[in-house]
Amino acid sequence: MYKYDEIDQTIVDERVAQYRDQTRRYLAGELSEDEFRPLRLQNGLYIQRHAPMLRIAVPYGLLSSQQLRKLGDIANQYDKAYGHFTTRQNMQLNWPKLENVPDILAELATVQMHAIQTSGNCIRNITTDQFAGVAPDEVIDPRAMAEIIRQWSTFHPEFALLPRKFKIAVSGTKNDRAVVQAHDIGMEFYLDSNQQVAIKVWVGGGLGRTPILGSVIREHLEWQHALTYCEAIVRVYNLHGRRDNAYKARIKILVKALGIDEFKRQVEAEWSHLKDAPNTITEAELARVATHFEPMPYETLPAHDASFDAAIVSNVAFAAWAKRSLHAHKVAGYRAVTLSLKPHGQAPGDATSLQMQVVADLAEQYSFGELRVSHEQNLILADVKISDLFAVWQKARAHGLASPNVGLLSDIICCPGGDFCSLANAKSIPIAIAIQMQFDNLDYLHDIGDIELNISGCMNACGHHHVGHIGILGIDKDGSEWYQVTIGGSQGNDASIGSVIGPAFSADEMPNVVQKLIDVYLQERNAEERFIDTVRRLGITPFKAHVYADKALAKNEVAA
Amino acid sequence: MSNLIQLTNGKAHISDDDWQLVKLPASQVEARKQAGKIVLFKLTGEKTVSDEQIANTVIPAHGKIILPLTVFIARKAELQTRLSKNELGVWLDTHEVLHTLIENQADLNALPIIAVHVERFADGRIFSLGTLLRTRYGFKNDLRAIGDVLRDQLFFLKRSGFSSFAIRADRNATQAMISLNDFSTPYQGAADEAQPAFRRYHRAV
């Protein structure tokens, strides 16, 4: 992974000093609440229901064992000994003290980490595929470019105060796992007809209040121009994006208002001046950064391992876990492993300090000392030998990290919601837990198969509910908490936005609503059809009819 | 004491302000200045400043003055001597379109100063305007940030090409000056230093 040189280290060290002074001035009353707000936000510090919430950057989801240990230590020392991994591949502390944040940042800087631009109206953490570098379907490892974009966007002076937040995702695989179409800028790296690395650029995607998939603004961009082209896009947005209404301030609204053709015309006009400017990436810089992402020193191994095969046959629990938690690897004899942060009955994405130490140790012992955070809020060991899988499973299981539910209904993606987040309309974690408990039967979960269920506590859509096969959104009706349900959303190449099935439900009704959606699917599915496929084939009508059947009945009774 | 920070050859110091800022008379109509609306202005030709305001703007007869963009454009003819005496600068608001200045004043460097007024410090359009004035339109003279100009934006303003900073009156400019140097080795090329870190340094692996 990328290792800081003196320049990188200087920037994070200077940031600590800067933020320490900003905090001091705020506490001394030299900075007003309004003036401090964007400063702390650009450092990932929200003021939430119970305490400030600090979001720590995990650039494109990559962590070393040393870094994860440090996160565990920080959670222990400054928080309640746990952290929350987010859908943006970052980590959040829910209970730090505002006055401790400078010290936390200083600790982070010792392991080449920071909280820069994890919130606020600026360019946020760059995200990518959690299997970057190891996925068999990968065409280009996007991590070096992600790092180059990270550096470019860090304290970019022109884009320090945008109309609204700005998210960039990169991907280099045939199957997009980085949801590039749901980002302000999405970049898909591919090899063009001359076998040169090129980028397909999407713009104006986003979830939130107005969910919309991005439009292609350029089919072919040479990689050298990635930064200057982004500069052109963000400049047009910075100058013309709306600043009068936070809900209409994302770039997607500007792209919609102008139309993609006119927006593209303005961007291209801008870019004609920026093309080949000094921010054009050099071969040497790409080579320098790419050295940090060279393949691990893999052993030459057979594709199969007898001990693994035997364990699968003899150990049902191991087999169930392996079926869901292992992912193909481009090198023979290796697998990527998902360590689930979704045990039934716990807040999705939470890890205790102890679990962080355990995962750090596992990564060190079995996976070259590195791991990843997935946008499904799990942790991933990307390079485990097949012969080591049983040992990894045993250790993970001993610490509640081996729920065999990866990719199943109870592997719920969920934002912190009303328990923690002051923007929330409704709680999300209790809904996730109630659904997990409703479906607390592994055979049944396996029978239901691949499905994604996403929960957001409000329109900000941190839980990406629009692209969940089942999406649940907390809404506020006359001061009480209700939940709106969508089905048919999906991420990936065939991304789609879910459709609302009808009036919202109370919290109590939710497990049963999900149950009914699943009932319809199980009854109607064709062989090999996933939930999403059935929804796409049938549309929402049969689902809607079944879910609301009792309600209609109840209404008729009242009427009668 | 003056609250103006001036950069001279990259060195910051507190400087006396010999420019007089000319303001438009207040208008009855509330102007819509947030971007997004600007898209609308372009489509509809809606103006943010009335002819009456422009006509009623009092231009001091002597001394160095910075005029609102609209006044400068409308009353340029009567101001040519001032311009040739290096006594005339222009200021624009962040919602105004830079192009209107360029169209009316092809040689920007005839202006000894251009100021950009930021109404709320969180309005980042000022950074793009500064960057464009420096990198696109080759403006070489004093570029000043005025309005809600606060310490924690200074580093970005400097990197966006600004060379003087009229710190908001209720704040201490001497202390604010420190933040011009919050970072010593920025990553990306920008208006003040076009070369990104990867071209400025030999970055070892």
Ligand code: SF4
């Ligand atoms: S979706 Fe809403 S409730 Fe959930 S974390 Fe985001 S802002 Fe908070």
